[in-house]
Amino acid sequence: MTVLEDAPAAPQAAGADAPPQVDFDTDPTRYRHWRYEVEGETAWVYLDVAEDGGLVPGYELKLNSYDLGVDIELYDLTQRLRFSHPEVRSVVLTSGKESNFCAGANIRMLAQSSHSWKVNFCKFTNETRNGIEDMTANSGQTWLAALNGTAAGGGYEMALACETILLVNDRSSAVALPEVPLLGVLPGTGGLTRVTDKRHVRKDRADIFATKSEGFQGPKAVDWKLVDETVSRKQWDATVRERAAEAAAGSHRPVDGHGISLPPLAREVTAESDSLASIRYPNVRCDIDRGARTATITVLGPEPHAVPESLERIHALGADFWPLAMTRELDDLILRLRTNELEIGTWLIKTQGSIEGALAFERVIAEHSSSDWLVNEIRHYFKRTLKRLDVTSRTLIALIEPGSCFAGALLELALACDRQYMLEGTFEDHDEEQDPAQIVLTASNFGTFPMGNGLTRLQSRFYGDDETLAALEAGSRFTGAQAEEAGLVTDAPDDIDYEDEIRILLEERASLSPDALTGMEANHRFVGPETMETRIFGRLTAWQNWIFIRPNASGPEGALRRYGTGRKADFDQKRV
Amino acid sequence: MTSARPKIDFDAKIPNNVDLASDRKLQRALERWQPNFLDWWGDMGPAVDTKDVYLRTAVDVGREGWAHFDHVPMNEYRWGVFLSEHDPDRKIAFGEHKGEPVWQEVPGEYRADLQRLIVIQGDTEPASVEQQRFLGATAPSLYDMRNLFQVNVEEGRHLWAMVYLLHAYFGRAGREEADQLLARNSGSDDSPRILGAFNEETPDWLSFYMFTYFTDRDGKYQLGTLKESGFDPLSRTCEFMLKEEAHHMFVGTTGIDRVVTRTAQLMNEHDSDEVAGAGGIPLEMIQKYINFHYTVSLDLFGNESSTNAANYFTAGIKGRWQEERRKDDHLLTDDAGAVDAVRDGQITTTEVPALLALNQDLRSEYMSDCRGGLKRWNRILEKHGIDARLSLPHVGFNRQVGAFAGSHITPEGKMISAEDWKAQESKWLPTEVDKTHVRGLMHPVLEPGKIAGWIAPPSNGINDKPMDFEYVHFN
Numbered sequence A: 001m002t003v004l005e006d007a008p009a010a011p012q013a014a015g016a017d018a019p020p021q022v023d024f025d026t027d028p029t030r031y032r033h034w035r036y037e038v039e040g041e042t043a044w045v046y047l048d049v050a051e052d053g054g055l056v057p058g059y060e061l062k063l064n065s066y067d068l069g070v071d072i073e074l075y076d077l078t079q080r081l082r083f084s085h086p087e088v089r090s091v092v093l094t095s096g097k098e099s100n101f102c103a104g105a106n107i108r109m110l111a112q113s114s115h116s117w118k119v120n121f122c123k124f125t126n127e128t129r130n131g132i133e134d135m136t137a138n139s140g141q142t143w144l145a146a147l148n149g150t151a152a153g154g155g156y157e158m159a160l161a162c163e164t165i166l167l168v169n170d171r172s173s174a175v176a177l178p179e180v181p182l183l184g185v186l187p188g189t190g191g192l193t194r195v196t197d198k199r200h201v202r203k204d205r206a207d208i209f210a211t212k213s214e215g216f217q218g219p220k221a222v223d224w225k226l227v228d229e230t231v232s233r234k235q236w237d238a239t240v241r242e243r244a245a246e247a248a249a250g251s252h253r254p255v256d257g258h259g260i261s262l263p264p265l266a267r268e269v270t271a272e273s274d275s276l277a278s279i280r281y282p283n284v285r286c287d288i289d290r291g292a293r294t295a296t297i298t299v300l301g302p303e304p305h306a307v308p309e310s311l312e313r314i315h316a317l318g319a320d321f322w323p324l325a326m327t328r329e330l331d332d333l334i335l336r337l338r339t340n341e342l343e344i345g346t347w348l349i350k351t352q353g354s355i356e357g358a359l360a361f362e363r364v365i366a367e368h369s370s371s372d373w374l375v376n377e378i379r380h381y382f383k384r385t386l387k388r389l390d391v392t393s394r395t396l397i398a399l400i401e402p403g404s405c406f407a408g409a410l411l412e413l414a415l416a417c418d419r420q421y422m423l424e425g426t427f428e429d430h431d432e433e434q435d436p437a438q439i440v441l442t443a444s445n446f447g448t449f450p451m452g453n454g455l456t457r458l459q460s461r462f463y464g465d466d467e468t469l470a471a472l473e474a475g476s477r478f479t480g481a482q483a484e485e486a487g488l489v490t491d492a493p494d495d496i497d498y499e500d501e502i503r504i505l506l507e508e509r510a511s512l513s514p515d516a517l518t519g520m521e522a523n524h525r526f527v528g529p530e531t532m533e534t535r536i537f538g539r540l541t542a543w544q545n546w547i548f549i550r551p552n553a554s555g556p557e558g559a560l561r562r563y564g565t566g567r568k569a570d571f572d573q574k575r576v
Numbered sequence B: 001m002t003s004a005r006p007k008i009d010f011d012a013k014i015p016n017n018v019d020l021a022s023d024r025k026l027q028r029a030l031e032r033w034q035p036n037f038l039d040w041w042g043d044m045g046p047a048v049d050t051k052d053v054y055l056r057t058a059v060d061v062g063r064e065g066w067a068h069f070d071h072v073p074m075n076e077y078r079w080g081v082f083l084s085e086h087d088p089d090r091k092i093a094f095g096e097h098k099g100e101p102v103w104q105e106v107p108g109e110y111r112a113d114l115q116r117l118i119v120i121q122g123d124t125e126p127a128s129v130e131q132q133r134f135l136g137a138t139a140p141s142l143y144d145m146r147n148l149f150q151v152n153v154e155e156g157r158h159l160w161a162m163v164y165l166l167h168a169y170f171g172r173a174g175r176e177e178a179d180q181l182l183a184r185n186s187g188s189d190d191s192p193r194i195l196g197a198f199n200e201e202t203p204d205w206l207s208f209y210m211f212t213y214f215t216d217r218d219g220k221y222q223l224g225t226l227k228e229s230g231f232d233p234l235s236r237t238c239e240f241m242l243k244e245e246a247h248h249m250f251v252g253t254t255g256i257d258r259v260v261t262r263t264a265q266l267m268n269e270h271d272s273d274e275v276a277g278a279g280g281i282p283l284e285m286i287q288k289y290i291n292f293h294y295t296v297s298l299d300l301f302g303n304e305s306s307t308n309a310a311n312y313f314t315a316g317i318k319g320r321w322q323e324e325r326r327k328d329d330h331l332l333t334d335d336a337g338a339v340d341a342v343r344d345g346q347i348t349t350t351e352v353p354a355l356l357a358l359n360q361d362l363r364s365e366y367m368s369d370c371r372g373g374l375k376r377w378n379r380i381l382e383k384h385g386i387d388a389r390l391s392l393p394h395v396g397f398n399r400q401v402g403a404f405a406g407s408h409i410t411p412e413g414k415m416i417s418a419e420d421w422k423a424q425e426s427k428w429l430p431t432e433v434d435k436t437h438v439r440g441l442m443h444p445v446l447e448p449g450k451i452a453g454w455i456a457p458p459s460n461g462i463n464d465k466p467m468d469f470e471y472v473h474f475n
Ligand SMILES: [Fe+2]
Pocket: B125, B154, B155, B158, B219, B245
C-alpha cells in the first residue's frame, strides 16, 4: 500500500459523510483498470489502473494502486474466467505497467474514507482474494502471480492469493508489506496471515518482513519463501509461460467446453417512500423498511416443471439456469445492501416456491457437479455466496413460512442465519388454503457448501453435539414442531404467536448496539476450528478494524492521515 | 387448534372490556391459565368454607358497572379483565419520548423492562391472598370477613389484570411468566414471592388492617407511577386497579380507626392505659404495629438512588406520582435532587441527579400520605379525651433496604449503637408477648350484627346494608 505522491491530504470527501451508491455491474468492455487475454489454456490478466478512474473523487490511483472500483472489476473478471472460459486452465496475474506491479490499496482513498467504507472495502477485497484461491482449488484455474515490478502492500497480498509467485530479478523490484512501518495499519487483506499460514514463513522472519518498508528483492524473497521463484528480465517471459503451461497441465477443466455469457442482471430498484424501498430481480426480491431498519430478502424458488432434462439444456440455459440466475442475483443483492444500506441492520431471509421444484434442481446438480464444469462452477459460486452471508455484519433471521422452499441448498440460507423462526401450522386468516411450512435436509446440507471454518453449517450449529448431528439424515422433512425438536430452528411459534414474537424480536434487536451485535454474531457464527479464512476474517480483520479507529492510524496526527504530508505521525505511545 | 376443544363463552365467564370474545390469542392463553388459577385459588385462597359472600364484582368500567353487589359463591366469582376508558389522544408525558403518542403495543426495545415491572407488580397481588389465607377463621364480624374476602377476590382480579397484559402483549415469554405468578408462593422456601414484605405471614387482624393501610398504599403508589406509563394498556389497567385499591386502603384505615376507638373506650372505661387485661389492644402495641408495617412498606420503594427507576423514567415506561400535574420539564435531565444518606454515623442527604432520585421522590409522596391516617387516629384519641398520640417513626427506623440499612436509628431519628438497639428494640417493635396477646384476642364472631370485643363496630355497612346484614352465608 505505498503510493508516493506529494499532493496535500484531500479533505474528507465522499465516503465519509455521504458514501456513494455503489454498483457492482460491469463487464470487460467497461473495465478501466484491467484487461485480460486468453491464449490457449492460459488467461493473461493485466492490472493497468487508470489514475483518474477512482470510484469517488478525492484521490488519484497512482502506481497501479487500487480502490473498490478496481476490485469490483477484478471480481467481475474472475467470474467471467470461470463461466465464460472453460478452456482456461491457468491464469497469470501481472501488471500492465512498466516495472511496477501494484502499490496496493490507495492511501489517499483510505485516509479520506469513513470507517464503514474501509471495512466494507477490505471485506470485499478479502472475499475476492479467497475467491481466487477457490478458483485454483476447485475450478481448475490455477493462478500465478507474475510480479514484473514491485508488489507492495495490497499488491503483494494479491500475489499471495495466487498459487505461485514469480518475481522479476532486476535488482530493484521487490515484494513488501510496508503497512506497519509507513501507515501504522496492518496488511489486512490476508497479508499477515498468508505469509505465515500459506507460505510458511517463520514468525521472526515474518516480523522483519512486515516492518521493513522496502521489503525484499528476488533472491532474498525466494530464500525466505515470500516468492517461489525469481527470474531475470531476459528469461522472464519464457519462464512465466512455462510455469503457466505447467499449471494448466494439472487442470480437470474440459478441453472442448463452451463458455456461457453473463449478461447484465435485470434489477429494478424502486423507492416507494422515504422509508420503503425495494430491489427486485427475477428470482430474488428485497424489501427495505428504513423505519424498522430491516430488509426482507425473498429467494424465489424454481418451478418444478422448469427442471432441465439434460446437461445440454443446462448449458443452453446458461445464466438463465435457475440456480445460477438466483445466485448471481443474491450475490449482487448482498453486495449492494452491505455497501449501500449501512443502517439496515437486520436481514430477514425468506424463500418462496415449491419444495419439490427445489429438490428436483438439487438432483440435477448432484448428478452433474462432479463431472460437468459448469454445474461445478455453480455449486462453488453458491458456496461463496453463502460465505458472503456468513461474514455479513448484519443480524440474519430466517423466517420459514407456508409457501417457502427451504430444502437442501436453500435451507443453507436459513442455517447461515443467526436465528430461524418457523411457523408451526398455517396462518389461520390466510385467504388461500396453505400447507404448513416444511424444511428438507438433503446431501447439500452435509458437505456441499462448507463454511470458512471448514465445517458444514449443520456441523457448526451442532458443534460438540455429535449425537444430535448424527440423528439428522438427508431426505428427512420437518414441520415446525419437528424442526424445533431436531434443533434445526430456534422456535416454531404457531399462528397466534408468530407475528408478535417476530415483531418483538425485531424491535428488541433494533435497540441493541450495532457494534456489539456485529461482534457477537461473528463470534457465534464461526465455532470450532480456525482456518486461514477464519483467521483472516476474524483475527486479522478484527485487529485491523480496531487499528483503523485508533487515533494512531486515523486521528488527525495518525499515520494514515499524515502519510504523504511530509509530517511524521504523532503516536500515543501507550501499548493497549 | 380449532374444532375439537369445547368453546368457552368468554364474555359470560370473564367480564371484560378487552374484546376477549374475538381475541384468539388471549382466549387460548386464558383457557390454559384459568384452570391453574382456580386450582391456585382452591389451594392458596381463603381457607374458610363459605356458601356465598356479599361481594362487589366489576362487570364494566363505567360508574354503574364497576360496583355490582350480590351474594356469590367464592369459587364462582367472576374475575374480569378491565382497562379504564381508552383515550385516543393520550401522549407520553415524560422522558425521551415525551409528546409522542402512547404505545398500544410493547415497544421491543422496552420489552424486558416492561415485562419485569408487570411481573413484580403481578407477584404482589396473589401474594397478599396467600398471606391472608387463614385470617377468615378469626374474623371479628361477618362484616370484616366479607371485607377480607372482597380484598382477596380483588387482589385475585389484580393478578388477572397483570396476567392479561402478559398474555396479550408479551407472547410466549409472557405466558411463561404468567404461569410463574401462580408457581411462586408467599413464604415458600423453594420459590418465594419476589418482594420480601410479601413473604411475611399476616397472622392476625391488626396486621391485616396495618397491611391494607400501609402495604396496599405502597401498591397504590406503584400503580400510580405505572398509570403514567407510555405503554397504554398498562396505564389503563393500573388506572382501573387504583379504584379497587382505594377500597382496600379504606378497609385498613377504618379498621385501625375502629381498633383505636375501642382501645380509647376501654381506656376510659377502666381509666387506665393498661387495656390488655380488658381484652383490648393497648395503644403502645398499636404503635409498635404501625412502626413495623410502615417501615417494611418503606423498604418496598427500593434504594433511594436508583438507576433502574431513572431508566424507566427516561424510557417513558414508569413515571412519577401525578406526573402530569407536576410543573417541570418532565425530562429531569438537568435537575438535581437530594436523597437520604448516612455518612460518618450521621443522617444526612446527598445531591444526585434528579433522575436517580425518583424512588425517594415516590417514597416521600407515600410518607406524607401515610400521615393522614395518623391525624385521623389521633383525632379519635382526642375526641375520647386521651392525651397519648400515635406517630410515624423516623424514615431511617428499622430499615433493611436503602441508605439506612445496617444503621440503628430510633423512632425519633437518633443514631444508636447495635447494643442500644438490641436493648430497646422491644419498646418499638412487636415482641412475641405482644403478638401472642393480639393473636389471643382473635376469636371468630360469626353471628350477624355481633362484633369482637377488641374492635369497635363500623359506622356504616356495605352498600347501605345494615351491620346485622348476613354478609356471609355458611354451608
Ligand atoms: Fe392489588
